[in-house]
Amino acid sequence: MYYPTTRVLTVLEMLQSHQTIGGAEIARRLEVDVRTARRYIAMLEELGIPIVADRGRHGGYRLTPGFKLPPLMLSTDEALSIMLGLLAARKLGLAAHAPGVEGALAKIDRVLPETVRDKVRAVEETLIWDLRERTDAGLGTALVLTLSLAARERHSVALCYRRHDGEQTERVFDPYGLVCRHGRWYATGHCHLRQDLRLFRLDRVMEAKALATDFERPEDFDVLGAVLTALGSVPKHFPLEVVIHTSLERARWVISAGIAVLEECETGGVLVRGYAENLDWIAQLFASLGCRLEVRRPPELRDALRRLAGNLTEWADAP
Template structure:
């Protein structure tokens, strides 16, 4: 490849990275003068590449938005980064749209130079994942894009949704934000029909349709990620657990994250919350109790179980098992 042709392709790559590039910046990057930059731009325009001239103090050149471009040019590290991102996203359940991630990766892989493809194979051969691909359902791409647009423009949407029992229904939602957590996607906002905040899993949303002629306001300080996480801790489950734990909220939160438990400092006058020490009341909702005794033990702090009685029994049995293990180790 001749040097002028290579510089023209480098110019295209710089413009494809986005934004407006000044003539001085392009000249410095290409190692030429301003007149030569303008000549290279004319060559791109002759090839039907939509280069725009931007006037003014901060003017220069940019590519016209929304116009089809020639194939993107990736460096070795860029190509590897894109492919590994697609693979990791699919494994983590963060790539929506069924096979879209696979087809995108395949298209890039087909045009990789042999040397770069070998580097990618080296990485994949040495890489292990802790979960199976496709272990979690992914949302429909059109649903995700529709909801993202509704969040940005504060436009209500009509949702068709299937709950955990498979029952289908139609809801209206003011979507405040979209959250990806632990391989799943959620949309959270307000249901105006019942005037309550709601969170929906996107893989259970079968269709989303924007409602024209309406808008809404997001409450000041609303944090979509925090709303989703606290929703996990307050959802309806088989057991409602309340435990008083000696320590600060920060100390207890290390073992009981916001997605698991609601925490509040105890009032000193309450029974068991005095003595000059800080106490925290933890409220947990759970389908099973077997995981709680080890977590409480890992806190290594005094605690009082307020409810349920089944948890007291589970903790006592757990303590007896640990004691029996210790006795067995001494006698072995």
Template sequence: MYDPSMRVLTVLELLQARESVTGAELARALEVSPRTVQRYIARLQDLGIPVEGRRGVGGAYTLKPGFRLPPLMFTGEEALSLALGLRALHLLGLDALAPAAHAASAKLARTLPHALRQTVQALESAVQLDASPWVVSTDAALLSALLGAVNAAQTVEFLYTSPKSPAQTRRVDVYRALHLDGRWYAVGRCHLRDALRSFRLDRMTGLQVLDEIFTAPPDFNALAYLRSILPAPAPALQNSGPQISVWLAAPPEELRGRVSVWFTQISAEAGGTRLRGRRENLAHFAPFLLGLDCDFRVDSPPELLAAFARLGVRCAAVGVPGGGGPKNGGTAREKTGG
């Protein structure tokens, strides 16, 4: 039926699956004699597995309470998926889990046979994972507590801060948590508004899981809801408007959450950020650039420079010092918010 090593592993699997197993039951399952079963039990004990029980013909065997041996055998695809998944945690903004991910990766490597370990390491070294600069870091402990509340259908309470309103205490029946466009969201019924709302986890503090229980709507699609309420430009505008090219004197990570990535190409360049895309309304885009509060250079189009010139004339008309707007190849800085 099996080779001896597989039979020993089968004994371990049966012991983990059942509270107790008699010697006769193991003998029938393995198609061996009761005396051979005793040898397999002794082999497990020699390996440090805490098997307890009598070794006689009619003895019953059990694992020490609380002992569980995780599965240690993976196929090549399973091992690679685990290794890449651990490396990709930072793509979800869960940088706080990096130490745990490194420890788990080391444990995984120790469990793999030498040949498979070398294969997985070679495949890992051939892959580069680049996190978007717009991924927002999220408190892993907060996410864990929130997911526990979702699973138990328990109401949560937290302090929520947003640019549009001061900090408020919110009590919410969270139906789902999800990651979309670099941010984690919680979606559910807000008690304050008595309506469906979404909340960014990076704006939550002081999360508490309450004893209140709720019933979530069946088959609730949080992703569809979130996509329906998040602002997005009309598809028709994707290729409309003049092509812009602006260099910003700030690295991409400093602009995170301040520059829209919709139909916009963002890349690091010369210690700063190159922004490319199309904008239909340059009169609105010019003050937006000023509101970023960093030096920048407009390389194209000329129409954007003209928009800055008009803005400078307006500033001079109301007595703002330094009006006149930037010139091509120059820089601009403004202290007001965008």
């Protein structure tokens, strides 16, 4: 799916790369009609781009001779912001329909100073996007760069972290990777304070400082899987323990690791362990599996299942 801004910029790119290009050719490349192509030309003219329209059989549109877009001077923060936006567009699949995404990535990469390019590539190599929902959390680029570089170079970092209860702690952390998911940024890795694998929300990191200490990341470590498992184990209002009589593969298709931890039972079925706040929603989730289940806890989930069954019966009998 194209967006108007993307198409207008694409038209400008065509004008810069061709001495003259016809309206029909612009329309063909953008897969629009000629009148829409003319509208994009008019939008560029409104932005102050000097375009000459040559009439006739061999006419078309061209930029005024000698016209050149002014050079862009990007700071590290600006370059990182643009690259993150373009990388997100690629992850969302927009690059398949807007070739300008890949072209813009390549052009910016070519002109970036080596120091800035190295930082941007560190983010690209270490950050995992899980964009099934809108991502809108803002973070300082300095923190993202520090943790991304440390994860790529295998350097420990000193963290000042604010817990959910407001307490601040100091710890040494070995970052294995970063994940952007559901509007939040996370870093997972080995925490020296707890001597275990830990998940940290980046919006709670007060300060991060790279250390000279090296670390070894476990081979084939699944960064996204570790984050989803940790999120599914975060204590909420109701501890959840349910056995569902289906295959592990089918259970994973419906219940993601971010919701609960799934384990195969020796006696058959799948044990679902985790925490929940909205039991009515959990009841609907289990019902969508269409299989027998055994509720071990909480007992309130049984009430939620009964409410759902009652609603379904009432809706089915409604005239």
